[in-house]
Amino acid sequence: MSPKKITIPYTPRPVQQEIHAALETHRFSVLVTHRQLGKTVCAVNHLIKMASQNTRPYPRYFYVAPFLKQAKLIAWDYLKRYARNIPGVKFLEGELCVQLPNGAHIWVCGADNPDALRGTYADGVVMDEYAQIKPDVFTEIIRPMLLSRTGWVVFMGTPKGQNAFFELFNQAQKNAQAEPSVWWVGVYRAGESHVIAPAELKRLQADTPPTIFRQEYLCDFTASAEDILIPIDHVLRACRREIAADEYRFAPKIMGVDPARFGTDRSVIFCRQGVRAYAPHVFTKLDNMGLAACVAHEIEIFRPDVVFVDAGCGGGVIDRLRQLGFQNIVEVPFGAHASRPDQYVNKRAEMWGELAQWIKTAGILPDLPALKADLCQVRYDYDSSGRLRLESKEKLKERTGKSPDLADALALTFAAPVRSRLGSASRAEFAHSEYEVL
Numbered sequence: 001m002s003p004k005k006i007t008i009p010y011t012p013r014p015v016q017q018e019i020h021a022a023l024e025t026h027r028f029s030v031l032v033t034h035r036q037l038g039k040t041v042c043a044v045n046h047l048i049k050m051a052s053q054n055t056r057p058y059p060r061y062f063y064v065a066p067f068l069k070q071a072k073l074i075a076w077d078y079l080k081r082y083a084r085n086i087p088g089v090k091f092l093e094g095e096l097c098v099q100l101p102n103g104a105h106i107w108v109c110g111a112d113n114p115d116a117l118r119g120t121y122a123d124g125v126v127m128d129e130y131a132q133i134k135p136d137v138f139t140e141i142i143r144p145m146l147l148s149r150t151g152w153v154v155f156m157g158t159p160k161g162q163n164a165f166f167e168l169f170n171q172a173q174k175n176a177q178a179e180p181s182v183w184w185v186g187v188y189r190a191g192e193s194h195v196i197a198p199a200e201l202k203r204l205q206a207d208t209p210p211t212i213f214r215q216e217y218l219c220d221f222t223a224s225a226e227d228i229l230i231p232i233d234h235v236l237r238a239c240r241r242e243i244a245a246d247e248y249r250f251a252p253k254i255m256g257v258d259p260a261r262f263g264t265d266r267s268v269i270f271c272r273q274g275v276r277a278y279a280p281h282v283f284t285k286l287d288n289m290g291l292a293a294c295v296a297h298e299i300e301i302f303r304p305d306v307v308f309v310d311a312g313c314g315g316g317v318i319d320r321l322r323q324l325g326f327q328n329i330v331e332v333p334f335g336a337h338a339s340r341p342d343q344y345v346n347k348r349a350e351m352w353g354e355l356a357q358w359i360k361t362a363g364i365l366p367d368l369p370a371l372k373a374d375l376c377q378v379r380y381d382y383d384s385s386g387r388l389r390l391e392s393k394e395k396l397k398e399r400t401g402k403s404p405d406l407a408d409a410l411a412l413t414f415a416a417p418v419r420s421r422l423g424s425a426s427r428a429e430f431a432h433s434e435y436e437v438l
Helices: 014-023 039-053 068-083 135-145 164-178 198-207 210-216 232-240 288-302 315-323 347-361 369-375 393-400 405-412
Strands: 028-033 060-065 090-092 097-099 105-110 124-127 152-157 183-188 253-258 267-273 281-283 306-310 329-332 380-382 388-390
Touching: 014 028, 014 039, 014 183, 028 164, 039 060, 039 068, 039 105, 039 124, 039 152, 060 068, 060 135, 068 097, 068 105, 124 135, 135 152, 135 164, 152 164, 164 183, 164 393, 210 232, 232 347, 232 369, 253 288, 253 405, 267 288, 267 405, 281 288, 288 306, 288 315, 306 315, 306 405, 315 329, 347 388, 347 405, 369 405
Parallel strands: 028 152, 028 183, 060 105, 060 124, 124 152, 253 306, 306 329
Antiparallel strands: 090 097, 097 105, 253 267, 267 281, 380 388
């Protein structure tokens, strides 16, 4: 006998459909969203679906909010609304529990009384507004509950500074690199989710203090931090900019190549013409000869005036490209002296500093979540001489779990000023002329 079909009165938005697909295929999920995306509705319906489909004896699921009163106000009504059409469902008001016909139970709980959860097991747990929940609630109570059933957990919320949720977010990014089938991290900002109308979002931005807007609607954990080189709001504006192609038609074409260093690092080819940066080409587990072939192919298509390659791990790529006859290859040591040593500690700081200014004033970025994440995580300070100094790449990777490879490749396009071969003439006339680095 086929199982009886159950219809839940819930039509997910496109962004919620994307979230559901990820939650259903990963054991550990970290969901960072802007206000009013509908994450609680999404999570409640995920609990109902998973509980309804569970064929094991006595399934148990839990929705946990920072406070019981908050959990009851937000989630309990949603649970009753979306589960009410299930034949045979029971609502145990005194226990804040939904009992489904297959014997599954879904409890609504508060993290302000975590001891009430001790001694039981869980097939699945949603931890909402995790920034307001003490970390030991998960490590000491929830995590042991998942053992006997190999249960899943969803951590979700909106940033509230660099607290335990921020630490979990960073650790989850590392875990997702190591175990992509087990861990998932999703970040959904207003303006990208299409949940809040653009006009209303504009009004919200005008009525909300900048730090709060960046935190609550742009999902910026570093909104209150003063040491982030490129703020997320600058990046989002650069993603929205548009100008006619004729306005940068004769600007120099520059290619940045950041070869992978090791492990989960990515090899990236980034092309830029003046104010326009194009979508990068990203490769994993590609050796130097393979990357050189890819770069050669892109050179033939893009025909850049100059190609800047990170010399740190790109020696083989540089040698192979020159062997193939490309004369406009320039190696760039990130630790080399800056062209303006009075302003920057080294070449890496100079490239990123120029990139930051370009993004702030005129740059047009491709709208890619991975690029946005890379650009907005680098910290800076000043040395004793007042020169800009970046957080080391090793420390950044230790903190965030990954290297900012996409952003590094884009930063390489600012390694030195470049004069276009075109001027006011056609490209065909100069197809074989030399590039000129100013």
